[in-house]
Amino acid sequence: MKIKNVCVIGAGIMGSGIAQLIATHGYNVNLVDVSEELLKKVKNSIEINLERFFVAKNKITKEEAEKILNRISLNVNKHEAVKDVQIVIEAVFEDMDLKQQLFSELDNLCKKDVILASNTSSLSITDIALKSKNQERIIGIHFFNPAPVMKLIELIKGNNTSDEIVEKSKLFSESLNKTVVTVNDSPGFVTTRLIYVLCNEAINLFTKGIASAKDIDTACKLAFNFPMGPLELSDLVGNDIYYHIGRYLEEELGQKYQPSPLLQEMVESGLLGRKTRKGFYEY
Ligand SMILES: NC(=O)c1ccc[n+]([C@@H]2O[C@H](COP(=O)([O-])OP(=O)(O)OC[C@H]3O[C@@H](n4cnc5c(N)ncnc54)[C@H](O)[C@@H]3O)[C@@H](O)[C@H]2O)c1
CATH class of the missing domain: 3.40.50.720 (NAD(P)-binding Rossmann-like Domain)
Incomplete structure (x- = not known):
């Protein structure tokens, strides 16, 4: 065929x-x-x-x-x-x-x-x-x-x-x-599972005050040659999208994948990223 x-x-x-x-x-x-x-x-x-x-x-x-x-x-x-x-x-x-x-x-x-x-x-x-x-x-x-x-x-x-x-x-x-x-087959496959874990962990670092959003993104861009930092990426894709992926991975694969409490709060407050002009950054 x-x-x-x-x-x-x-x-x-x-x-x-x-x-x-x-x-x-x-x-x-x-x-x-x-x-x-x-x-x-x-x-x-x-x-x-x-x-x-x-x-x-x-x-x-x-x-x-x-x-x-x-x-x-x-x-x-x-x-x-x-x-x-x-x-x-x-x-x-x-x-x-x-x-x-x-x-x-x-x-x-x-x-x-x-x-x-x-x-x-x-x-x-x-x-x-x-x-x-x-x-x-x-x-x-x-x-x-x-x-x-x-x-x-x-x-x-x-x-x-x-x-x-x-x-x-x-x-x-x-x-x-x-x-x-x-x-x-596995929830999130390879690409979505890995990028979700990176973004969620970046949000955890930000929540704990270990570094500012800008410094976390700059560190990832320059240390790993990433074109974009994880918080910029989360804003671009939509914080709600990552939140739902996290909930699904948590349900299917375990608590390790639980979305950061800050991510949940941001979604509930409508801070979805670029599409609402406010997320980890303002647009
Ligand atoms: N946006 C991304 O970056 C991205 C990347 C890779 C994969 N995906 C996946 O691709 C899929 C679509 O995502 P998107 O971002 O394009 O969504 P979207 O919301 O931009 O588009 C979805 C479209 O599907 C249409 N639709 C809904 N139900 C329908 C039906 N029964 N029959 C015909 N059309 C219907 C809607 O009218 C809408 O136009 C999702 O499964 C998403 O997870 C998205």
Whole structure:
């Protein structure tokens, strides 16, 4: 089965970037979300991104940008959107019930050889697949933000994912010019678990007054050559996102992952970071 057509469900930050990336590499994409208005806005912002970051920087021509855009079709009806595709990539909200329901629906809608992938950043792939009949074709394909730029894809093999699906997903991911790491299923996988622990520990250091936010970030940037410090990163990703990841890891893996009390307080007070213009820093 040669992959030519892809369906991406959820056209938010990740889904729109994934659709742009995939269309750039010659695949046709059906991009699905809940409203036509939202989808039109998303396509418009993909056009702006292509112009600003690729055409203006002479990475692609104006004609190539047009061809990429023409490969992206918009659809609010997932039954239609998955009809002739060889792979579906889900990028809806990070919610276990929503994802389980969606995968069981897709399992019934798609032919047996269609790959069903989740872009979850933390939820167990085995659990996401629990309500589906053909669990062997469900896999995690974890893209990073911004998807067209970041070099890594983390493939997550659920307990029931077949080796054949892992291999096909790896070839597909490599065709997008990404480096692929393959990991076994575990909450947070490798990347999210490690970055959460680092950010949470940085918040603990800050809470205890061991160093200021700026000094913690500067120390990490210069000591480890990180492009960004953990507190800046938490503000950028959203302190609420890290808080929810922490709660999930604590529930699944134990108390060691408990979110810092300060992180909880900040989320309750609406200090979510860049999106609320206040977090560890002011914006
Ligand atoms: N934001 C990141 O940096 C990042 C990085 C890697 C992975 N992820 C993961 O990607 C997924 C999406 O995250 P995001 O940041 O793009 O979220 P987002 O909130 O920006 O977008 C989610 C989109 O899904 C749509 N949606 C919700 N339910 C739907 C349904 N039933 N059918 C169709 N569309 C539906 C929403 O309308 C929204 O447009 C999450 O699982 C998240 O954990 C996020």
